[in-house]
Every structure is written in C-alpha cells, then in structure tokens.
Amino acid sequence: ETGVTQTPRHLVMGMTNKKSLKCEQHLGHNAMYWYKQSAKKPLELMFVYSLEERVENNSVPSRFSPECPNSSHLFLHLHTLQPEDSALYLCASSPTLAREQYFGPGTRLTVT
Amino acid sequence: AQSVTQLDSHVSVSEGTPVLLRCNYSSSYSPSLFWYVQHPNKGLQLLLKYTSAATLVKGINGFEAEFKKSETSFHLTKPSAHMSDAAEYFCVVSAGSGTYKYIFGTGTRLKVLA
Secondary structure, eight states, X not given: OTTEEEEOSEEEEOTXXXXXXXXXXXXXXXXXXXXXXOTTSOOEEEEEEETTEEXXXXXXXXXXXXXXXXXXXXXXXXXXXXXXXXXXXXXXXXXXXXXXXXXXXXXXXXXX | OOEEEESOSEEEEETTSOEEEOEEEEOSSOOOEXXXXXXXXXXXXXXXXXXXXXXXXXXXXXXXXXXXXXXXXXXXXXXXXXXXXXXXXXXXXXXXTTOOOEEEOOOEEEEEEO
C-alpha cells in the first residue's frame, strides 16, 4: 500500500464546502485513476490520466474536478457535493495504460 | 461485451481448511483477469493476474487461480485458510484487448472461523 498514498483518509464535508483529495504514487507509473466505491455497488471508474493527459471522463458530474499536475500526483477537487456522493474514493496507478493497477487505501468521504 | 460473475457473495471456512472463491467471466477477447483483495478500511491489493501466459497463476500469500477457457472460469484457491485472509475478494476482467477499463465483480466476502 505504501506505493500509492491518499490523503486525507477520512473527510466529512457539508454540501456547500470545497475540498480536495490527494493521491501520490511512488512507483514511477505513467497512468493514474480515480474510482468511486459505494456500498453494494461495483467499483465505478471516474477518471483516467496517462502522462498527465485525461483520457477518460466516465460521465462524472462537474462537481468532481480532477487535476493531474505531473505523473506522480492526482487530485480530485470537490464542490457542492450531494449526500449520495458519500463513498470510498480510490486512487490507482499502473505502469502504462492497460497494465495491472495498484490501488491506494482510499479516502472515506461523508457528505452531510 | 465483457462481464464477470462472482458466484458467492459470502463464503465461510474454518482456519486451516481450503478456500475456493468462484469467478466466471464472459469475454469476446482473450481476457486479462485479476483477483484483488480488500481488507476492512483498506484499498484493493493485487493478489494475482492472468495475461495469457501459464493457465495456473500463483499469487501472493499462498493464493493461486486457474484459467479455464472451456469453463470460462478463473476460480481463486488457497490450500489452508488463515485468520488474516478474512476480507473481500474481487474478480476483475479487462473490458477488452489492451484496455485500461476493468470490469469488477460484486465481491465475495470471506469469513475465516477459528
């Protein structure tokens, strides 16, 4: 798990707040991913970056805004979220696209 | 279209007995298949992967899986369960040839009884 780190591990925010999730990978990988894991549902792919370019936006609402300043860091900026956005947000990286993905520990987000 | 089915949502075994977690897949390509494990309040850890090399794949922590094309199965096994194996296990198939898109199963929660 130390290969991909995520901060914070837990976040409680109101619907009018703005916050950011951070992901950092120490594996020298070129691709990074954001997933949402909700109870009783399969993991949902949200965004994919390869060499800092976004290659996937899986119909994610605009209240989620990703940023990838370099191949080691990935952010997810959050604003005006809804209670149904409460979930575990997982970051992953892979050596290149289509290679096996390595996951971070996740950020448990609660929207009140 | 690709899909993956984990046949059991919950499995209970006694410590020291074998583990079998079942996974069936559907793919119009030669698939890449993975097993991941998720312990409570943790991220997903890659246990093993199949990418069209040997059909019997050995992973970490004593787990292995066998790719059976004729049965479209990729079951996960371990000869002897440990208490630390209690977790949720996900079978994953790649959505197509050379794609980063994973299709996740709904997970199997493994309980290990003392």
